[in-house]
Every structure is written in structure tokens, then in C-alpha cells.
Amino acid sequence: MEEKLTLNWYESVDSTMNVASENIDKAPDLSVYIADYQSAGRGQRGNRWESAKAENLMFTILMRPCFLEARRQFVISEVSALSVAKYLETKGLSVKIKWPNDIYVSDRKICGMLIEHTLCGDNLSVSLSGIGININQKEFDSSLPNPTSLILETGRKEPYDRREELMQFLSLFCSCYDMARAGAYDLLEREFLSRLYRKGEWSCYIDCRGSEEKKIEARIVGIDSLACLVLQLRDGSTASFSFKELKYII
Known part of the structure; x- marks a missing residue:
């Protein structure tokens, strides 16, 4: 599927999520909007995503x-998070997915995501996966x-070529997206949970x-x-939490 990717690279934008949103009506499937700098990058819970220019x-x-029913929209989160996790694992890192889709290495955040969906009837129409690594x-x-970064975790002396790293990631993303297309939902969930x-x-x-x-x-x-997180309490009972109902203490 990699040959179907459409790459759009910008020096500076307010937010790649905003640029993607502006192109929803005309962009082909698997259009990727990349920026060296975001003046107003968006994160979860309304937070801003901060990043040095041309370093990440x-x-x-x-x-x-x-092909995805709206009730399965979390599959897109699984695809996105697993793709990043697998990419970082190729660098020799031990990676965990902090529900719903932050990526952690050694209790430090190396990647954040923001995912938005548009529905058409009972199915997804458009999904936007904003990723910052x-x-x-x-x-x-x-x-x-x-926070942490790939170069800090690996101890590499020379900076990584970001374009090469992006293409390595996108290859893994396409593989995970193909799993979703094929209906391998149970496998995606198992791989997601194994890294939770x-x-x-x-x-x-x-x-x-x-x-x-x-x-x-x-x-x-x-x-x-x-797609709510299920926790077992000390008294043996269990409780489910949506995204805004639970905060981690790290």
C-alpha cells in the first residue's frame, strides 16, 4: 500500500491537523501532511504540542x-499506536502504549497523538491521525x-534523517492499516494490549x-x-473509564 501514499511536506504550518482538515473534501486516502514546524500544534485534552523546529x-x-463501522473507531487508534511502537522497537527500544495512544519509553513520553473521525451513517468516513514523534x-x-526522544534513548551521536525515519514509520503504518482492512481486529487488539x-x-x-x-x-x-480502560480496584471490583475520567500519576 506504500505506493498509494501522498506526501505533503511543509516548512511551517499552524497545525498539520488543521491542514488535513482543510483538505478533507479533496485529498485521497492515505494523504500525509508533514511540517518542520507547527505554530499551534494540537494535543490531547486541548493541550498544545510543543516541538523544536526541524528536529522531530x-x-x-x-x-x-x-470499511470500518463507527463502533470500531478505536481500531484507528490501535493502528496508529502500534505503528509507532513497532517503528521504535526497530531501534531497540522497549516501548509501551499509554492508553489511549501516547507512546512511552522508560516512563517517558516519546510520542503523542490526536485522532479525529468523521462519520457517514454507521461507518467511518474520514479519520485524521495527528502524530508527533x-x-x-x-x-x-x-x-x-x-519528555524524551529517539536520539536521547538510543544515545546516537549523529542526528537522524527525519525523511528516512518517516518512510520507515509509514511502511509499518501501512502494514498495520492493511491488517485493519483485512478485518484482523482481534490481532490488532492483542498486539495493542501486549504493549499496554x-x-x-x-x-x-x-x-x-x-x-x-x-x-x-x-x-x-x-x-x-x-474502548474504555478497565481497572481492577483493591477490593476486587472492576471499573471502566473513558479518556477524560482518569488521570495517570507518573
Whole structure:
């Protein structure tokens, strides 16, 4: 499928997600929008994505996954997260996926994602997967809690060629996307869960479901049919959390 990719590389944009959104009506499936710099990069929970100019990979992949029912939209998150994880694993790193789709190495965030969908009836029409992978950056804003990068984790002396790294990633992305096309949902889920950050480990979290936040001790046991994170509490009961209902304590 790699030959079907359409690459659009920009020196500077406000956000590759915005550029992709502006091209939804005309862009072919698997259009990729890459920028050396984003003036207003978007992250999860309304946060900005900060990145030094021309040091990292910042891009959005526009997909037209009409084969996917809306209830299976988390498959796109699995495809995106697994692609990054597998790419970083080729560099010899031990990688974990922090639900729903942040990528961690040694308890440090190396990649963030923002995924948006447009529906047509009961199926997906367009999916945008905005991905930021820290590649060559060595110094980060002090306000960022726990960032790292490929070059910091590998200890490489020479900077990575970002175009080469992008193509390596996209090759793996296409393989994972082909799995989704083929309906290999169970396999995608197994591979996702096998890399799930803190799965089976007792850890502390902030439960945001009530009127007041409270600290809980629990362990991750899986993901339910709605793609909510399932935690087992100390009393043996289980509870499901949507994205905004749970905060990690790291």
C-alpha cells in the first residue's frame, strides 16, 4: 500500500491537523501532511504540542476507512499506536502504549497523538491521525512533565534523517492499516494490549468521574467493547473509564 501514499511536506504550518482538515473534501486516502514546524500544534485534552523546529516528526495521516463501522473507531487508534511502537522497537527500544495512544519509553513520553473521525451513517468516513514523534530533540520546555526522544534513548551521536525515519514509520503504518482492512481486529487488539503501559501493575490514578477527583489504587486489566480502560480496584471490583475520567500519576 506504500505506493498509494501522498506526501505533503511543509516548512511551517499552524497545525498539520488543521491542514488535513482543510483538505478533507479533496485529498485521497492515505494523504500525509508533514511540517518542520507547527505554530499551534494540537494535543490531547486541548493541550498544545510543543516541538523544536526541524528536529522531530510532526504529521497527520488522512484516511478514508469506510470499511470500518463507527463502533470500531478505536481500531484507528490501535493502528496508529502500534505503528509507532513497532517503528521504535526497530531501534531497540522497549516501548509501551499509554492508553489511549501516547507512546512511552522508560516512563517517558516519546510520542503523542490526536485522532479525529468523521462519520457517514454507521461507518467511518474520514479519520485524521495527528502524530508527533520526538526524534532529534535533546532539550525540552521545563513545563513538559516527562519528555524524551529517539536520539536521547538510543544515545546516537549523529542526528537522524527525519525523511528516512518517516518512510520507515509509514511502511509499518501501512502494514498495520492493511491488517485493519483485512478485518484482523482481534490481532490488532492483542498486539495493542501486549504493549499496554502498566497493564497488570498496581499503580495510583486520579478518578475524575465524580464531582470531586479522588486518588485510587488499581491495576489495568484491559479495554472494554467501548474502548474504555478497565481497572481492577483493591477490593476486587472492576471499573471502566473513558479518556477524560482518569488521570495517570507518573
